[in-house]
Amino acid sequence: MTKKILSYLNSILLLFLLVACNLNPRIEHELILAQELIKSQKYSDAIFLLEKILKGTVPTALKGKVYYQLGELYSLHFRDYQTSLKYYEKLRQISEDPKWQIKAEEKKAEINFLFFRNYNESITIYKKLVSFTPRLENYSAFLLRLGQSYLYNKNFEQAEAIFKRIGEDQDSRTAGKSLYYLGLMSFIKKEYLVAIDFWKEYLKVETNKESIVQTKFLIANAYETIEELKKAYNLYYSLMGEYPNTEVLKQRLTSIYNRRIARKR
Numbered sequence: 473m474t475k476k477i478l479s480y481l482n483s484i485l486l487l488f489l490l491v492a493c494n495l496n497p498r499i500e501h502e503l504i505l506a507q508e509l510i511k512s513q514k515y516s517d518a519i520f521l522l523e524k525i526l527k528g529t530v531p532t533a534l535k536g537k538v539y540y541q542l543g544e545l546y547s548l549h550f551r552d553y554q555t556s557l558k559y560y561e562k563l564r565q566i567s568e569d570p571k572w573q574i575k576a577e578e579k580k581a582e583i584n585f586l587f588f589r590n591y592n593e594s595i596t597i598y599k600k601l602v603s604f605t606p607r608l609e610n611y612s613a614f615l616l617r618l619g620q621s622y623l624y625n626k627n628f629e630q631a632e633a634i635f636k637r638i639g640e641d642q643d644s645r646t647a648g649k650s651l652y653y654l655g656l657m658s659f660i661k662k663e664y665l666v667a668i669d670f671w672k673e674y675l676k677v678e679t680n681k682e683s684i685v686q687t688k689f690l691i692a693n694a695y696e697t698i699e700e701l702k703k704a705y706n707l708y709y710s711l712m713g714e715y716p717n718t719e720v721l722k723q724r725l726t727s728i729y730n731r732r733i734a735r736k737r
Contacts (some may be wrong), residue, residue, distance in 0.1 A: 484501055499525055503538075510541075512555040515549045521648070532566055539563040543579060551589045574608065577601060585617060591625035594618075614639070616646040616653075623657050648677040652687065685714045692724070700729050701735075 502525050509518035522538055522545075530538065539559045547556035557580055564576035575668040581597035598618035602611060619634035631653070638650040655670030671687050671694075678684055686709055695704035705728045708721055714719050 483723055487591075488580070499528055499530065503534075510545070515545055532568075534565045535570075536563050536572055539566075540575065543576075547579075547583065551587075553583045557583055574601070577612070578614075581614075581617065586619060589624070591621040594621045595625065595627075611639075612643075612645040615644075616649055619650070620652060623660075624654060626660075628657055628661065648674060651677070652683075654688070655687075659690065659694060664698045668694050681714075685711060685716075691714055696724065696728060701732050704728055705732070 474734070477558060490632060497505060501527050502521055506518045506521040506525070509515075509521065522542055526535065526538060536670050539562045539587035543556045543563070545553040546559065560576045560579045560583075564573050564580075567573050567576070577597050581594050581601065584597070585594040595618065598614050599622060601614040602618060604611075608614065614636060615638055619638065620633050622628075622631035622634060635650040635654045635657070639647050639654075641647065644650075651674035655667045655674060658667035659669060668691055671691050675684060675687055678687070688707055692704045692707035692711070695701075695707065705725060708724050708728070711721060712718070
């Protein structure tokens with residue numbers, strides 16, 4: 473979903489809330505104007521107006537939606553993730569609606585994971601999100617992110633437990649991906665043969681071409697690292713025309729060719 477569509481949907485949501493709330497006419501006018509500014513992609517002006525509105529008396533439900541919209545604007549259009557986090561946290565604190573609390577936590581976890589790489593914080597939030605009963609709609613995605621957070625934080629034991637849990641879950645939509653990350657974890661730990669085995673199993677279930685190509689490249693790299701040079705060369709060569717960085721492939725092929733020649737001397 474594009475940034476423009478997300479902003480538009482948020483605008484629609486706020487306009488519906490205007491109908492439900494008995495607002496001061498001035499605030500109502502300013503909110504409508506803010507949504508028009510967003511639709512016109514005048515995001516700085518919209519932020520200025522929304523933050524001005526928050527300085528007045530605004531019903532809590534509507535204030536929470538304004539916090540969310542400001543979080544989206546700062547994140548999507550200005551990449552100001554610190555300010556975005558501030559508004560998502562304000563939403564979490566004031567909202568009595570579990571759905572909005574979950575939305576706020578999801579956004580906070582995503583920013584910490586993707587942009588700040590604050591894996592300690594993303595672990596804390598994703599653990600909360602996967603603990604809800606009944607399971608949230610995005611449970612599988614949250615659990616995978618929890619495993620990735622442990623992995624990138626080098627908490628290998630916890631990461632392995634999460635990825636195996638995903639693989640054993642018959643209802644999981646990310647079971648295949650768990651094999652990829654088990655392979656990546658083994659590669660990081662320099663257990664190259666184990667990594668290759670996991671990635672070969674992953675390739676049996678993956679259908680995305682880009683993911684397949686990237687995984688084959690990693691397998692070739694693992695073979696090269698353990699001096700299985702013929703296997704590495706053949707796999708790298710098979711990726712010509714598919715791997716996006718042709719120069720890197722040529723460098724790997726040349727390096728392996730020279731090493732194999734040197735062996736024969």
